[in-house]
Amino acid sequence: MNRERMKELAEAQFAERQAATQIIHAADDFDKLQINERSYKLVVNYRDAYDDEKLAARFSEFLEKYNFIVGDIAADQLRLRGFYNKGITGIPRNQQITALEDYLYEEVNFGAPYFVLENLEPHEVQEDIDTNEGPKRRHRSRRGSNSSKNKGAAVKESQRPAQNKKPNAGKNPEVKVKGTRKKRHFEVRDRKTDKPAAKKGK
Structure with missing residues (x-):
């Protein structure tokens, strides 16, 4: 789709x-x-941020549940955000009108035009619930994925019921593992050679 077509849409x-x-x-x-x-x-x-045309193009029925609607303009685009009255139980402080100043400082460009509309008839709005509940993708984190697999394997190993085995029944000696974590320990050894070591000159 070219740029002209997107602009038309x-x-x-x-x-x-x-x-x-x-x-x-x-x-x-x-x-x-x-x-x-x-x-x-x-x-x-x-x-003079308020404009009927911009508000009409951005307004949604969803905003009718808020007591206040704040609109700010950046790059000639109107953004709307709803706020509730002060002190309504169960509503976080950042969604109450008392947080308007914080919102303007943190979210709105400095000096940008904005307006505040008070909704004189707020009402509950039924939110659309998606009925299309198909299979959802699971997102895996790459960080630490190997360590979680190893921990799970170690836990499973330690939870196995003990089997009745005769000690030293096979050729392999019995190996005892202490703890549930498996860590590799490396030991540096001197190399054994058949040739005698060369003597250093005096």
């Missing part, structure tokens, strides 16, 4: 989302608006 998707989202402002106050027949209030509009 992106523009078509942008127009489709805009058509699906309906935004109506109150006649007497621009800051009061309705998005898909739900009431919102524009609380903050830093550097």
Whole structure:
């Protein structure tokens, strides 16, 4: 797919989302608006970041569960993030509106335009559950994969039931292993040769 075709598809998707989202402002106050027949209030509009067209293209029904929606613009693209009211039990602090300043410092470009919409009618949104639960891939970590196999083998070896064997019944002598880990120990030995060692000159 070439670049022109991708651009056309992106523009078509942008127009489709805009058509699906309906935004109506109150006649007497621009800051009061309705998005898909739900009431919102524009609380903050830093550097005139709010734009009906961009919001309509990015808005999703999923955002209707949040008490606040924050939109920031970077590279002429709008990003939306939802926040809950302060003090709701079971909601982490970084998802509450009190964490807005932290979010702006850490996630938003310095000085970037942003806006905050207050949702006056938040409601529970049913999240789509994937019904296609096919076989899932398992991802293996390359790090430490050999060591885990060796540990498992060592554990299995130590858990085997003892068999009744007569000591020294075969040709091989009995070998006793202490512990469950197998470690190699190397010993450096002097080489034995048939020739006598040459004498060093005085």
